[in-house]
Amino acid sequence: xxxxxxxxxxxxxxxxxxxxxxxxxxxPFDYGKKPTTSEKPVEKKVESKDLASQRVDLTNKxxxxxxxxxxxxxxxQAMVVHGSDVYKKMCMACHRPDKKFIGPAPKxxxxxxxxxxxxxxxxxxxxxxxxxxxxxxxLVEFNGSPMANQNLTEEEAxxxxxxxxxxx
Amino acid sequence: MKNILKPLLAIGVFLLAFTSCDNSKKSDSRSGALAxxxxxxxxxxxxxxxxxxAFVSGGFSGQLSVYGLPSGRLFKVIPVFSQDPEKxxxxxxxxxxxxxxxxxxxxxxxxxxxDISQTQGVVDGRWVFINGNNTPRIAKIDLTTFxxxxxxxxxNSAGNHSSSFVTENTEYVVAGTRFSVPIPQRDMPIKEYKGxxxxxxxxxxxxxxxxxxxxxxxxxxxxxxxxxxxxxxGKSHGWFFFTTYNSEEANTLLEVNASxxxxxxxxxxxxxKIEEYVNNGGGTKxxxxxxxxxxxxxxxxxxxxxxKEVLVVNPAEVPGAVYLLPTPKSPHxxxxxxxxxxxxxxxxxSANLTVHSFTKMLDAIENQKFAGDAYGIPILNFExxxxxxxxxxxxxxxxxxxxxxxxxxxxxxxxxxxxxxxxGTWEVLDRxxxxxxxxHLMIPGGNSQKPWGKYVVAMNKITKDRYLPTGPEVTQxxxxxxxxxxxxxxxxxxxxxxxxxxxxxxxxxxxxxxxxKIYNLEDNKHxxxxxxxxxxxxxxxxxxxxxxxSMIRSHFSPDNIEGVKVGDKVYFHVTNLEQDYDVxxxxxxxxxxxxxxxxxxxxxxxxxxxxxQEGVWPFxxxxxxxxxxxxxxxxxxxxxxxxxxxxxxxLGEEIE
Numbered sequence: 173x174x175x176x177x178x179x180x181x182x183x184x185x186x187x188x189x190x191x192x193x194x195x196x197x198x199x200p201f202d203y204g205k206k207p208t209t210s211e212k213p214v215e216k217k218v219e220s221k222d223l224a225s226q227r228v229d230l231t232n233k234x235x236x237x238x239x240x241x242x243x244x245x246x247x248x249q250a251m252v253v254h255g256s257d258v259y260k261k262m263c264m265a266c267h268r269p270d271k272k273f274i275g276p277a278p279k280x281x282x283x284x285x286x287x288x289x290x291x292x293x294x295x296x297x298x299x300x301x302x303x304x305x306x307x308x309x310x311l312v313e314f315n316g317s318p319m320a321n322q323n324l325t326e327e328e329a330x331x332x333x334x335x336x337x338x339x340x
Numbered sequence: 341m342k343n344i345l346k347p348l349l350a351i352g353v354f355l356l357a358f359t360s361c362d363n364s365k366k367s368d369s370r371s372g373a374l375a376x377x378x379x380x381x382x383x384x385x386x387x388x389x390x391x392x393x394a395f396v397s398g399g400f401s402g403q404l405s406v407y408g409l410p411s412g413r414l415f416k417v418i419p420v421f422s423q424d425p426e427k428x429x430x431x432x433x434x435x436x437x438x439x440x441x442x443x444x445x446x447x448x449x450x451x452x453x454x455d456i457s458q459t460q461g462v463v464d465g466r467w468v469f470i471n472g473n474n475t476p477r478i479a480k481i482d483l484t485t486f487x488x489x490x491x492x493x494x495x496n497s498a499g500n501h502s503s504s505f506v507t508e509n510t511e512y513v514v515a516g517t518r519f520s521v522p523i524p525q526r527d528m529p530i531k532e533y534k535g536x537x538x539x540x541x542x543x544x545x546x547x548x549x550x551x552x553x554x555x556x557x558x559x560x561x562x563x564x565x566x567x568x569x570x571x572x573x574g575k576s577h578g579w580f581f582f583t584t585y586n587s588e589e590a591n592t593l594l595e596v597n598a599s600x601x602x603x604x605x606x607x608x609x610x611x612x613k614i615e616e617y618v619n620n621g622g623g624t625k626x627x628x629x630x631x632x633x634x635x636x637x638x639x640x641x642x643x644x645x646x647x648k649e650v651l652v653v654n655p656a657e658v659p660g661a662v663y664l665l666p667t668p669k670s671p672h673x674x675x676x677x678x679x680x681x682x683x684x685x686x687x688x689x690s691a692n693l694t695v696h697s698f699t700k701m702l703d704a705i706e707n708q709k710f711a712g713d714a715y716g717i718p719i720l721n722f723e724x725x726x727x728x729x730x731x732x733x734x735x736x737x738x739x740x741x742x743x744x745x746x747x748x749x750x751x752x753x754x755x756x757x758x759x760x761x762x763x764g765t766w767e768v769l770d771r772x773x774x775x776x777x778x779x780h781l782m783i784p785g786g787n788s789q790k791p792w793g794k795y796v797v798a799m800n801k802i803t804k805d806r807y808l809p810t811g812p813e814v815t816q817x818x819x820x821x822x823x824x825x826x827x828x829x830x831x832x833x834x835x836x837x838x839x840x841x842x843x844x845x846x847x848x849x850x851x852x853x854x855x856x857k858i859y860n861l862e863d864n865k866h867x868x869x870x871x872x873x874x875x876x877x878x879x880x881x882x883x884x885x886x887x888x889x890s891m892i893r894s895h896f897s898p899d900n901i902e903g904v905k906v907g908d909k910v911y912f913h914v915t916n917l918e919q920d921y922d923v924x925x926x927x928x929x930x931x932x933x934x935x936x937x938x939x940x941x942x943x944x945x946x947x948x949x950x951x952x953q954e955g956v957w958p959f960x961x962x963x964x965x966x967x968x969x970x971x972x973x974x975x976x977x978x979x980x981x982x983x984x985x986x987x988x989x990x991l992g993e994e995i996e
Contacts, residue, residue: 260872260874261861261871261872262861262872262917262919264872264873264874265872265873265890265892265895265897265917266892266893273992274895315968316966316967316968317893317894317966317967317968318893318966318967320892320893320918320919320920320923321919321920322918322919322920323858323919323920324919
């Protein structure tokens, strides 16, 4: 009897403690949330540098059918129109031109990637996410969302690349 | 003494143990080696492909299943005549018209005899045809997509059983009626059957380019039961042969009354002659009502058209086009050898197998040696057309197929065996038991001019103890035999879907390189297709709401929809934007009175949802599509009737 009473008291006290002091919280809970910029600005900066999507690698050509691409001096406008059309149909479901969506934004991609890498990622995504170190890290960064192979022809992928040149 | 005896005994026992151990080892290894040998013959290593496709009818399942040989592995069940919630066949708005008939929507049939299209007498792997037995229909399956793309109803027919066999250039797929019926159908006493009921043999032309089916003519025959059929080939190309029973024209207790005549007939039809007659304006167009359902790979939708007329031909109008060959005792299977010379009538109540000669038949016709006539159709003399008899090969012969070495293989239902015999000498060469009660059998190409005589598949009616028991209902079964040597060898048992009535097979190479991988999004002409997320929308029209939705790994667009009301008819038109092989997505909605959709890359499908309760109701992807499959979900807000909730839709508004 005595023990039961003691236990009850402890439980009651515990209950009171857990009840107190958290009334004005907006979110039901915040476990595991990514830290917001206001909280730890320094850490965030370091983190974003480490992100595969921000990494700059202008030597890696990726793995796939494309080994060498020479970009013309001038942007080929006819190719851009075609590429933009293909992009809208085949890529927009996951890639917004200038902001992160399901996958990364292509805006400025040629400042970070070689043209060969971009085309191999479009044409050979299954092998890229398995073997290419950058693509592997991207898959992790984007929650394991796989880059879909939309079966573009090389010509279509090349046109999309030309369109990317206009996204700065 | 005792002391000596003990060790001796011990040694004796020891030795015995060794010898017996040795013995058992020997016998083990013997049976093991044998079993291993057989196992190797059906073993297809992981990742490797089978040598043959086998298309096995589902019987009362109404479907067609696709197996590999020699492994006996099941690859796909193609929905044909029965609704299939797994694939939304007959449930989604696009395929419902495929099951339309003159009797309305018929969601089931009894699928019997698949036959692969042929070119110059050789199986070409373009299409499989199969008959719906109950509500007479012929379906065509396209072997680039492995989907049913056409179903034509057969008017004036009932129990569409002597079907669906193709002529040697797929000029026609033929559908013969089992039951004779009043033609046209009318209210009359059943007992006036004799002389009044008729049997329609229907010749459906097949367009050599797109395979489009059209009834060319119906031959209106005497009121027998037309059981099975096969085309002539090679020298007999241009003829078609049908077994008949119930030449007694009984309308009750056929078990007894249709087994009175010593002989029934094989009807030989010179279809080229009738075709010529029809092409010259012959025949009579009579009113009819039958459905012609066509599925289009570009709109991903079927249309059903009711046809109102059919051309009928009375055999008496075309002299010399139809003859009757007396054949003992209710012949069932009607099989023609690869040369086209021999027509095997498998008299199911006869002790012997009867084989007719095409050459002798032509001679008898030329010499006008007739034994009489039935309703004006000349009957030939049995002896004049008989090529030979396989004497007492077994009990209850049903069906015969052929290999490429001049041998025939006949199933015997009652004695439960496959018997191999020599065409021409009629001698029995070998026999192997079936477990149990075999019906049809199939050799790839075994009903064409060019059989691939490596395997025969026996399809059994009774399984009993062959597999682990599953209550009173057990699977039906097929058995694979190696027929490459002099003696047949049983290699494998494998379970089947429904009842396997017949099968068609061919080398995998004929088909696999042409198998489609995706539907091209560019070619999608579905009226509600969206070709990018930019085109997705929700449109209200009265109380009908059309949601044009897209899906790609791993989200729906839109995935939040508001403004739907109780009592609305909500159509989800969903397009899979993927353009990669083997990335289907599914979708299902809580409370929808229909099945899921399973949508292939580039395809659009539609289901109807009629929300009955207000609330916020989820939908989700039903086919595990990626690591984020569980995230592929969405909500529809359902407001009360008459509410003013604005129609809105979105995807990822909070994503930054």
